[in-house]
Amino acid sequence: xxxxxxxxxxxxxxxxxxxxxxxxxxxxxxxxxxxxxxxxxxxxxxxxxxxxxxxxxxxxxxxxxxxxxxxxxxxxxxxxxxxxxxxxxxxxxxxxxxxxxxxxxxxxxxxxxxxxxxxxxxxxxxxxxxxxxxxxxxxxxxxxxxxxxxxxxxxxxxxxxxxxxxxxxxxxxxxxxxxxxxxxxxxxxxxxxxxxxxxxxxxxxxxxxxxxxxxxxxxxxxxxxxxxxxxxxxxxxxxxxxxxxxxxxxxxxxxxxxxxxxxxxxxxxxxxxxxxxxxxxxxxxxxxxxxxxxxxxxxxxxxxxxxxxxxxxxxxxxxxxxxxxxxxxxxxxxxxxxxxxxxxxxxxxxxxxxxxxxxxxxxxxxxxxxxxxxxxxxxxxxxxxxxxxxxxxxxxxxxxxxxxxxxxxxxxxx
Numbered sequence: 023x024x025x026x027x028x029x030x031x032x033x034x035x036x037x038x039x040x041x042x043x044x045x046x047x048x049x050x051x052x053x054x055x056x057x058x059x060x061x062x063x064x065x066x067x068x069x070x071x072x073x074x075x076x077x078x079x080x081x082x083x084x085x086x087x088x089x090x091x092x093x094x095x096x097x098x099x100x101x102x103x104x105x106x107x108x109x110x111x112x113x114x115x116x117x118x119x120x121x122x123x124x125x126x127x128x129x130x131x132x133x134x135x136x137x138x139x140x141x142x143x144x145x146x147x148x149x150x151x152x153x154x155x156x157x158x159x160x161x162x163x164x165x166x167x168x169x170x171x172x173x174x175x176x177x178x179x180x181x182x183x184x185x186x187x188x189x190x191x192x193x194x195x196x197x198x199x200x201x202x203x204x205x206x207x208x209x210x211x212x213x214x215x216x217x218x219x220x221x222x223x224x225x226x227x228x229x230x231x232x233x234x235x236x237x238x239x240x241x242x243x244x245x246x247x248x249x250x251x252x253x254x255x256x257x258x259x260x261x262x263x264x265x266x267x268x269x270x271x272x273x274x275x276x277x278x279x280x281x282x283x284x285x286x287x288x289x290x291x292x293x294x295x296x297x298x299x300x301x302x303x304x305x306x307x308x309x310x311x312x313x314x315x316x317x318x319x320x321x322x323x324x325x326x327x328x329x330x331x332x333x334x335x336x337x338x339x340x341x342x343x344x345x346x347x348x349x350x351x352x353x354x355x356x357x358x359x360x361x362x363x364x365x366x367x368x369x370x371x372x373x374x375x376x377x378x379x380x381x382x383x384x385x386x387x388x389x390x391x392x393x394x395x396x397x398x399x400x401x402x403x404x405x406x407x408x409x410x411x412x413x414x415x416x417x418x419x420x421x422x423x424x425x426x427x428x429x430x431x432x433x434x435x436x
Contacts, residue, residue, distance in 0.1 A: 033151055033212040038163050040205025041144075044102070045167040047198030049175025050182070051109060053280065053287070054191040055130045056264055073127070075256070075389035077135030083383050094143040094375070095213040099203045101140040106199035108133040113193045121189060138382055146375035147213055149366050159303075161362040165355055166298040172351070173291025180277070180284030188280075231376035234369055240310055240426075241368075241377070244361065247423060249384035251317045251416050253392030258324045258412035259290065259350075261396055263343075265405035266331045274340030282340055286327075289344035293323075293351030301355040309360035314423035316357025321416025323350020328410025350413075 108129040115121040144164070152160040182191055235241045266272065267282045274282055306312050323346050330342035365377050399408055 033209050034160055034163070036205050036208055037151070038167065040202040041164060041167040042170055043198040044202035045171035046175045046178065047109075047195035049171040049287075050179045050191045051130070051133075051195040052260075053176055053179035053284065054183070054188045055126065056260060073131050075134075075386045075393060077131045078138050078386040079383055079390055081135045081138035083138075083379075092143075093216045094147045095206060095209060095215075097143040098140055098147070098206045101136050101143075102199045102203035102206070105133050105136050105140075106196045106203070108136075109192050109196035109199065112189055113196075116187070116189045126189070138379065138386075141382060142375035142379045145362070145366070145378040146371065149371055149374065151209075151212055157363060157366060161366070162298055162301060162303075162355070162359050165358050165362065166295060169291055169294030169298045169351075169355065171291065172294055173288055176284035176287035176291070180281040183280050230373060231378075231380035234373040234377050235380060238368060241364075243423075243426065244310065244313060245381060245384040247314070247317065247419065248361070248381065249388035250419050251320065251388070252385040253388030253390075254412040254416050255320060255324065256389040257392045257396045258328070258409045259287075259347075261393065262328070262405040262409040262412070263287070265400070266409070269405065270331070270339070272331075272336075272340055274344075285340065286343050286347050289347040290351040293348035294354050297352040298355040298359070301359045306360045306363075309364050310426070311424065312360045313357045313364075314420050316353040316355070317423075318417055318420040319353025319356060320350050321353075321413045321420060323347065323353065323413065324416065325410050325413030326350075328406050328408070328413060331409060332404065332406035 111129045112121055112126045115125045148160050148164065149157060178194075179191055182194070235245065263286055264283050267279065267286075271278070272282050274285060277285060327343050327346035327350065330346055331339060334342045361381075365381070366374055369377050396408070403411070
């Protein structure tokens with residue numbers, strides 16, 4: 023398969039293995055933190071998700087003024103090691119009998135926030151490791167790490183939670199960050215040390231992404247749309263699903279509680295991965311339209327998931343939610359893979375990290391706003407209704423995108 027071609031490159035394969043394990047660890051931690059938060063605060067768990075999103079937004083917004091002067095490989099290694107230390111803090115506190123909500127949540131917020139440092143450096147490094155059609159495949163593989171994690175992580179979290187305290191799952195994440203750091207350290211030859219950009223002031227570096235995107239109006243539109251969709255997606259999938267399972271006492275396939283959440287999230291991961299393998303092997307001729315179509319598919323699937331949760335018979339609710347979850351997930355790679363390659367091919371390499379950082383600000387800004395508002399909405403509507411409403415809202419906001427007339431040249435010239 024063309025989507026698997028990057029595996030022939032040893033450096034890309036090593037990077038992919040490290041990122042895949044790290045992404046699985048992230049999912050295990052995310053499942054543990056959100057489940058504990060739902061148990062402790064109910065719908066107020068939305069404020070935990072909002073705080074995490076705000077941390078990513080703030081770090082991504084201001085980190086460029088400093089990290090653009092750093093070597094990308096060393097930046098990624100440092101971010102991984104710091105995140106490993108943060109992940110282990112609640113575990114140590116639990117062993118000492120001093121674990122409380124603050125000790126659990128604050129490191130989790132900082133850990134998630136460091137994505138604003140790591141992810142732009144990774145995006146800027148990929149064009150140095152792959153060019154041409156191989157770059158599209160490399161983006162698909164890196165995107166697949168999150169998809170695989172959504173398949174494996176929830177199931178692994180559910181299985182581990184049956185035999186160990188939930189807080190112990192955070193140690194799994196710490197180990198995967200160390201593995202990721204070692205994989206990136208092995209790329210010393212392929213990613214030689216970059217000299218700092220001393221010609222630009224910190225203010226210029228801070229505004230670099232804004233100036234770059236202003237030259238291409240279609241990116242202004244796509245970033246705005248991505249922020250709105252990301253916020254609605256976050257509320258529907260990561261907040262409403264655990265709340266529905268908890269409040270309705272949903273069971274399926276002999277599982278309950280976190281195990282059922284794992285089934286639904288695992289189905290999402292399966293749909294993600296299947297779609298990713300197909301998209302990674304395509305020659306996308308109209309990338310902007312593909313991005314919009316992918317978002318629409320996500321919205322339609324989430325709407326169906328909410329309808330299943332609210333209207334399906336109890337014995338069919340979980341299987342139908344899993345099916346709708348997998349259908350929604352198909353749209354993720356349809357949107358994310360061409361969007362990533364658009365960023366890397368429409369802008370000079372010196373601007374890629376800054377543009378991606380702006381993308382993070384848009385996405386996580388949308389998540390911050392949506393998750394902050396969600397508890398108030400959930401006070402008046404059930405989680406299933408909110409989930410369906412979020413999905414329908416995504417469909418509504420993406421439809422105008424199909425009628426835009428910007429130039430939509432192929433991503434890559436053969």
